[in-house]
Amino acid sequence: MRFAVLVNAGPYQYQGADTAWHFTRAALDGGHDILRVFFYHDGAYNGNRLLVPPQDERNVGARWSRLAAERGLDLVVCVAAGQRRGVLDAAERRRHGKDADVLAPGFRIAGLGLLAEAAILADRFVTFG
Amino acid sequence: MPERVRKRFLYLLRRPPHGSIFAQEGLETVLIGAAFEQSVSLLFLDDGVFVLKRGQDPGEIGLKDFAKGFRALPDYDVERIYVEERSLAERGLTPADLIMDVETVSPERAGALIDAHDVVLSF
Numbered sequence: 001m002r003f004a005v006l007v008n009a010g011p012y013q014y015q016g017a018d019t020a021w022h023f024t025r026a027a028l029d030g031g032h033d034i035l036r037v038f039f040y041h042d043g044a045y046n047g048n049r050l051l052v053p054p055q056d057e058r059n060v061g062a063r064w065s066r067l068a069a070e071r072g073l074d075l076v077v078c079v080a081a082g083q084r085r086g087v088l089d090a091a092e093r094r095r096h097g098k099d100a101d102v103l104a105p106g107f108r109i110a111g112l113g114l115l116a117e118a119a120i121l122a123d124r125f126v127t128f129g
Numbered sequence: 130m131p132e133r134v135r136k137r138f139l140y141l142l143r144r145p146p147h148g149s150i151f152a153q154e155g156l157e158t159v160l161i162g163a164a165f166e167q168s169v170s171l172l173f174l175d176d177g178v179f180v181l182k183r184g185q186d187p188g189e190i191g192l193k194d195f196a197k198g199f200r201a202l203p204d205y206d207v208e209r210i211y212v213e214e215r216s217l218a219e220r221g222l223t224p225a226d227l228i229m230d231v232e233t234v235s236p237e238r239a240g241a242l243i244d245a246h247d248v249v250l251s252f
Contacts, residue, residue: 040158
């Protein structure tokens with residue numbers, strides 16, 4: 001089955017960001033396809049590569065990057081939600097004249113159209129947070 | 130993307146307009162969904178009914194009056210705009226208190242609507 005995943009929860013404040021990751025990994029382990037993981041609202045913060053949790057805690061952001069590298073995931077941060085929250089890639093940084101970009105490896109920035117597309121093409125659309 | 134795929138999208142607005150950004154960013158998502166020529170409907174329930182309340186002036190607290198953007202939705206081919214009637218009544222509101230014409234539905238019908246749509250997004 002082809003799933004599209006929407007993550008609205010930011011890292012650490014709510015469990016939703018964790019549950020989305022566990023769900024995604026479990027679906028892949030079960031032989032399903034994850035068409036796309038789209039990060040919206042505070043979920044955009046999951047794409048911040050500068051998260052530095054205490055060493056004895058999970059790194060919610062880096063965990064997505066690792067899963068994407070190992071399994072080939074399409075991780076998309078909404079451009080508008082990311083801009084509001086300072087989650088910029090190099091192109092966005094230049095476009096807005098900022099001095100830093102924070103998008104984590106394995107993530108890309110794109111418009112809400114990719115959320116609609118994923119929901120249309122997937123067999124199941126699952127929201128977290 | 131295959132052109133023939135057309136799904137029924139239902140957007141749930143469940144939170145009040147200015148205590149969080151859910152309703153404002155939710156509206157942005159609704160507009161995109163409609164642009165993809167999908168069947169798009171909205172259902173306001175719980176505190177989400179406050180989003181459509183008349184007479185808001187959030188400029189006083191430095192916020193944008195985005196809620197009036199919902200009035201433009203019929204121009205975007207949004208099919209139906211439903212408001213759950215018990216949520217309205219519990220908050221002392223009637224359809225006359227809202228900024229636009231809506232279709233009121235019972236809690237049971239709201240549940241049936243959710244069941245009848247392919248994709249449900251909740252804000």
